[in-house]
Amino acid sequence: MSKTNSGYFFEDYTIGQVIEHAVPRTVSGGERALYHALYPARHALYSSDEFARSCGLPNAPLDDLAAFHVVFGKTVPDISLNALANLGYAEGRWLLPVYAGDTLRSTSEVIGLKQNSNGKSGVVWVRTKGTNQRGDVVLEYVRWVMVRKRDLDAPAPETVIPDLANALSVDQLVVPEGLNFTNYDFTLAGEPHRWADYAVGEVIDHVDGVTIEEAEHMLATRLWQNTAKVHFDAGARDGGRLIYGGHVISMARALSFNGLANAQIIVGLNGGAHANPCHAGDTIRAWSEVLDRAETSAPGVGALRLRLVATKGRNAGALKGEDGRYLPDVLLDLDYWALMPM
Template sequence: MAKTNPGRFFEDYSVGQVLHHAVPRTVTDGERALYHALYPARHALYSSDEFARASGLPQSPLDDMAAFHVVFGKTVPDVSLNAVANLGYAEGRWLKPVYPGDTLRSESEVIGVKQNSNGKTGVVYVRTRGLNQRDEAVMEYVRWVMVRKSDLSTAAPEAVVPQLKKALEPGDLVIPKGLDFSNYDFTQAGEAHRWSDYEIGEKIDHVDGVTVEEAEHMLATRLWQNTAKVHFDLTFRPEGRLIYGGHVISMARALSFNGLANAQMVVGLNGGAHANPCFAGDTIKTWSEVLDKAETDVPGVGAIRLRLVATKGGEPFELKNEDGRYMPNILLDLDYWALMPV
């Protein structure tokens, strides 16, 4: 009897299937230190316990994207070990802050399957929840992945493609209990720009860039216990080691600090596309577009919807060509909601 796990292939998934992912992970201040070593992350709420307490939280939480990576990494052996590519995200919500000492685990439900016309791969849709040690959901999101078939003779399943929201409504967003930006310290946060200073349609060039190093990507991918073969085994991607999409997300979010230092908490993920592959040696630069704004009933807190675009060269604010396809230099197109002092 085989003891090793080859991972699931496309024909192994069925709609309604629930996957309970191993292994629970207790997060510590070590995750924060490593996260800030890997990315130029400087948002004050995640850097300072004192700033967080002044904002109504008991202490500084783990960075939103760091918590996302921990939850995401748990799912890889069951969802994307044999993936060709992670294709997109939708309906993502951060439901509770994650603090050092919390233990996270993940579970996913298969909500859609669709075989591709080549008969060699198919797309699997899953809704994943991250839960803490009290069985409280700390986040949830949908993602869809292109997965290889093992037995090409297996009949195609009935195609089920879930209907997903194009964007979360402001009322869908969960604001952490106690959060209060009414006494927000803009000097310590690093910029004076508040929610009311941003206009819908405004575009921001974040100016700074970081060259992706293979060693840092390998460290990050192992840190999140992401075992996807395309990130480690070059026989699966002979043209080069594919950089984990989450590494690009975190780098882009950190680079957006210059111009969006007060977009403190990510609370919603409306959609996302890894438009082109990223490889070691690529230099990531970013720009953002303000898509929407919404008031909240929490003191001093406004919600802002942002498009975050990561590029590997080219002019800022270019996204798609005349055919509606992403330009070849676009790495990431991410649509998210953040909380910002009004």
């Protein structure tokens, strides 16, 4: 009897199936340091315990996307080990900050299945929840993945496509307990721009670019314990190893500091698409569009809905061609809510 695990294939999933993912992870200041080494992340609330305390938090949490990567990484052996592509996200919510010393684990429920017309693969939708050592849910999200079939003759399951919200409403966002931006220090944060300074429809070119290195990507995938074959095994797909999509998300978010330094906390993920593959040697640039604004009940705290776009070496411009498909140099199209001072 084989003691190794080849991972789940498309025919192994059923609607309502709940998967408890292995290997809980206790996070520490090491994750923060490594995250800031991998990405030019400079948002003050995650860089300084003192700044975080001045905003009403006990100390600086782990970066929101670092917490996302840890929870996501737990799911890979069961959800995307045999994936051809990670296709999208929806209904993501950060419910509690994650602090050094917290232990995170992940659970996923299969909520959708659709076999592709070629009969060789299918799309699996899962709702994943990350919990801490107290059993509190710290974040949740839906993602859908194209997964290979092991047995091409296995019958196609009944098609179930979940009905997902296009965007979260502001009343669905959870503001961290105690957050207070009334005494916010704009000098230490790095920019003077408040919530009221941003207009719906405004486009912000984040100016800077970063060339993706193979070594940094491999360090990132190992850090988050992401074992997907397409990221590690150069022979797993034509065209070489794929850069982990979360690596692109974090790089684009870090680049967005230039123009959105005060968009401190990510609280909602409305949707997202990895539009085209990213490979080592690609230079990532980013721009954002303001989609919506909303007030929150927390003192001095407003919410911005932002569209974050990452491209290969191009500044703001068209996203899709006349055929409705993403242009080949578009890497990421992400729709999220962030909290910033009013």
